[in-house]
Amino acid sequence: MRLHYPTNVKIAKIPCTGRVDNLLILKAFESGVDGVYLAGCLEGECHFLEGNLRARKRVEYVKSLLDEVGLGGARLEMYNMSSAQGQRFAEVAREMTEKIRALGPSPVRKKVKG
Amino acid sequence: MIVGNRKSFEEILEMIKPYRRVLLLGCNECVTVCAVGGEREVGVLASELRLWSAKEGQELEIREHTIERQCDHEYIDQIRSFVDEYEVILSMACGAGVQYVAEQYRTRIVLPAINTTFLGVTLEQGVWSERCQGCGTCILDKTGGICPIARCAKSLLNGPCGGASNGKCEVDKETDCGWQLIVDRLKELGQLDQYEEIIPIKDWSTSRDGGPRKRVREDSRL
Ligand code: SF4
Ligand code: SF4
Numbered sequence: 001m002r003l004h005y006p007t008n009v010k011i012a013k014i015p016c017t018g019r020v021d022n023l024l025i026l027k028a029f030e031s032g033v034d035g036v037y038l039a040g041c042l043e044g045e046c047h048f049l050e051g052n053l054r055a056r057k058r059v060e061y062v063k064s065l066l067d068e069v070g071l072g073g074a075r076l077e078m079y080n081m082s083s084a085q086g087q088r089f090a091e092v093a094r095e096m097t098e099k100i101r102a103l104g105p106s107p108v109r110k111k112v113k114g
Numbered sequence: 115m116i117v118g119n120r121k122s123f124e125e126i127l128e129m130i131k132p133y134r135r136v137l138l139l140g141c142n143e144c145v146t147v148c149a150v151g152g153e154r155e156v157g158v159l160a161s162e163l164r165l166w167s168a169k170e171g172q173e174l175e176i177r178e179h180t181i182e183r184q185c186d187h188e189y190i191d192q193i194r195s196f197v198d199e200y201e202v203i204l205s206m207a208c209g210a211g212v213q214y215v216a217e218q219y220r221t222r223i224v225l226p227a228i229n230t231t232f233l234g235v236t237l238e239q240g241v242w243s244e245r246c247q248g249c250g251t252c253i254l255d256k257t258g259g260i261c262p263i264a265r266c267a268k269s270l271l272n273g274p275c276g277g278a279s280n281g282k283c284e285v286d287k288e289t290d291c292g293w294q295l296i297v298d299r300l301k302e303l304g305q306l307d308q309y310e311e312i313i314p315i316k317d318w319s320t321s322r323d324g325g326p327r328k329r330v331r332e333d334s335r336l
Contacts, residue, residue, distance in 0.1 A: 023154065026161035030168075065158070068123035069166040108168035 005093035018051020035100035037077040115144035116208040118228040137200035140180030141207035151206030153180040184211025250320025258299035265292030271313040
């Protein structure tokens with residue numbers, strides 16, 4: 001299967017979305033990205049039982065933090081898909097890219113002092 | 115442990131508005147366990163502040179630092195070498211920690227990033243609940259190990275009141291009636307006869323009513 005998805009999407013591999021902690025997401029925004037989405041396994045199919053459910057809760061929380069700081073929670077999303085759903089993966093990448101494009105570049109792009 | 119809630123980002127911004135160099139100081143004890151002011155939460159707030167300042171084009175330097183305890187001066191001393199580089203210390207410890215840091219660095223402004231709320235326990239991951247109000251004269255021996263001061267909304271010494279209904283307190287349908295818990299527990303322990311005994315009027319002078327409290331243990335003083 002040779003599927004195309006937008007080249008602006010950079011993939012960070014992690015063993016399970018349950019590994020993603022709030023700070024990790026915030027750090028991605030500090031590095032200047034315009035948006036972040038988590039691609040977790042389908043709900044109910046987590047190898048670690050609840051990793052993806054926990055990730056969703058954290059995403060909701062970090063969205064509220066992004067709203068607080070004025071970046072907007074809409075720049076962060078959680079999606080669920082199985083490893084067999086390549087089509088869905090490409091579709092989500094396009095969907096998120098369009099959504100972020102509509103929001104415009106991150107207002108903190110390259111401005112955060114390390 | 116001492117439990118708190120983080121102040122809103124808006125409130126924090128309002129407090130630090132006049133300053134450009136902020137030392138964000140976490141504490142490794144209670145506030146770490148209740149996930150409000152330890153190293154991780156320092157990281158999150160610092161990140162939020164950096165994102166905000168970048169977005170607003172505001173100059174703001176944040177240094178993250180977490181010490182073992184903000185209620186012991188030996189640990190507070192550890193920031194002495196760099197504390198003067200910052201205009202303000204934003205403390206994520208409980209109110210005791212915030213004050214003690216301020217006492218050690220009298221020329222620094224120290225601000226609270228959290229609202230200290232209660233002495234309590236971890237019910238489950240992410241859920242904490244109040245258990246004690248530090249009244250200074252514990253009566254848990256008379257109440258089946260359940261505190262009527264902290265767990266009855268009216269701190270009644272002889273309850274329940276007429277507002278109890280189906281085991282819940284009248285202030286909130288979700289909250290257990292402290293006195294119902296006491297009666298149930300005394301029953302379980304076969305100590306219901308204790309419930310018959312009237313608990314006398316409490317001497318509140320050992321509590322906050324007697325003014326700020328202090329404990330001295332002569333044999334452990336240096
Ligand atoms: S009786 Fe006083 S000391 Fe004992 S648990 Fe209640 S508030 Fe705390
Ligand atoms: S209902 Fe129970 S807990 Fe609530 S005020 Fe009355 S005695 Fe106290």
